[in-house]
Amino acid sequence: MEENVIVQKKNNYTLIIIIGIIVLALGGLGYYLITNNANKEETRTSKKEKKEEKEEEIDDDDPGYIEEDDTPVTINTDWGLKYYDYIRSKYASVNGYVQGYLLDINDDDVPELFLFEYDEKENCEVYMAYIMGGSVVKTKGFNEARLTLLYDVKNEKFDNWYIVTFDDEGNDVYVDIAKNLDPTSSIDNSFTLSEDEREEFDKKYIEVPFSITEYKLSGIDFDEDAYTDVIRQYNKTEIPNEDVMDYINEIIKDMNS
Numbered sequence: 001m002e003e004n005v006i007v008q009k010k011n012n013y014t015l016i017i018i019i020g021i022i023v024l025a026l027g028g029l030g031y032y033l034i035t036n037n038a039n040k041e042e043t044r045t046s047k048k049e050k051k052e053e054k055e056e057e058i059d060d061d062d063p064g065y066i067e068e069d070d071t072p073v074t075i076n077t078d079w080g081l082k083y084y085d086y087i088r089s090k091y092a093s094v095n096g097y098v099q100g101y102l103l104d105i106n107d108d109d110v111p112e113l114f115l116f117e118y119d120e121k122e123n124c125e126v127y128m129a130y131i132m133g134g135s136v137v138k139t140k141g142f143n144e145a146r147l148t149l150l151y152d153v154k155n156e157k158f159d160n161w162y163i164v165t166f167d168d169e170g171n172d173v174y175v176d177i178a179k180n181l182d183p184t185s186s187i188d189n190s191f192t193l194s195e196d197e198r199e200e201f202d203k204k205y206i207e208v209p210f211s212i213t214e215y216k217l218s219g220i221d222f223d224e225d226a227y228t229d230v231i232r233q234y235n236k237t238e239i240p241n242e243d244v245m246d247y248i249n250e251i252i253k254d255m256n257s
Contacts, residue, residue, distance in 0.1 A: 073228040073235070079110050079131050084227050086113075086129065086136040091218040096120050099214035102234035103147075105161040105178050111234055113138075114147060116214055126163060128177055142175065149208040149239065150174075151248050153255070158240065159205065167192060206251050210239050 075084060083102070091098045096119040102111040113129040115138065125141035142165040150159035162174040172193045179189040193201055215230050216222065240248075 071232060071235070073232050075224065075227055075231055080231060082131060082136050083113050083129070084224070087217050087222065087227075091222070092220050094218050096218075097216065098218035100217050100230075101212045101214055102230060103212065103237065103239070104234075115217070117141070126165075128163070139177070147177075148174075149210065151206040151208055153204055153206060153252060158208075169194075171195070172198075203255070206248055208240060208244050209247060210244065212237060212239075 075081065094117075096117065098115060098117050100113060100115040102113055104111040106112070110131060113136075115127040115129060117125045117127065124144055126143075126145040126147070127138045127141055129136050129138040142163050145163050145165040147161065148164055149161050151157075152159045160176050161178050163177045165173050165175065167173050173190055174193060175190040213233055215226070215233075217230075
């Protein structure tokens with residue numbers, strides 16, 4: 001009787017050991033499969049990220065040419081040649097790169113040239129070049145600035161084009177870029193907007209959104225063919241346009257609701 005009990009305990013121990021080995025084996029197999037799938041997923045993710053980074057690099061190098069367009073372009077206008085010669089002489093060889101576009105902010109059929117100059121660290125200075133006295137001159141630089149068009153809600157008309165930069169306290173500074181184009185002038189054509197004043201300002205003015213391609217203007221590869229695309233975009237760009245007015249009307253509708 002005692003021998004049978006001893007034998008039964010040994011069998012139980014043996015069974016437990018066997019079950020333990022099987023569990024460990026299954027656990028190891030499961031761990032391998034999970035880890036292997038995770039590694040594969042990580043590899044796929046890594047490849048995807050590298051592919052997206054590569055595509056972003058390609059996009060960064062893209063001069064921003066618009067879709068193919070056979071519309072005839074004439075660059076031998078007075079302002080057209082002046083801007084082209086200016087770009088070639090100033091930006092054929094620069095540290096960093098330069099992008100820009102043409103936009104007629106004064107509605108006089110002679111566009112201004114907006115320049116975004118980037119240094120090696122991607123810091124940006126924004127300038128506006130224009131024709132004065134038969135030559136191309138440009139304003140002072142505005143650090144990390146943007147161009148905007150304001151709409152006066154109360155008077156139901158467009159205000160002016162502004163370059164928006166910031167002061168030492170981080171307040172937005174709006175510079176009326178069309179009011180006084182002489183870069184040597186001491187006339188203050190700007191106003192500062194603090195954070196506390198923003199809400200009230202947004203009730204009076206609407207910043208008009210617009211989309212303009214910033215073309216690559218620097219490098220020895222910038223030639224007449226590249227320049228024709230800059231002019232072609234200018235010829236086809238109308239701001240404000242119907243889409244802008246739809247946006248403004250929608251904002252005003254929300255204000256009054």
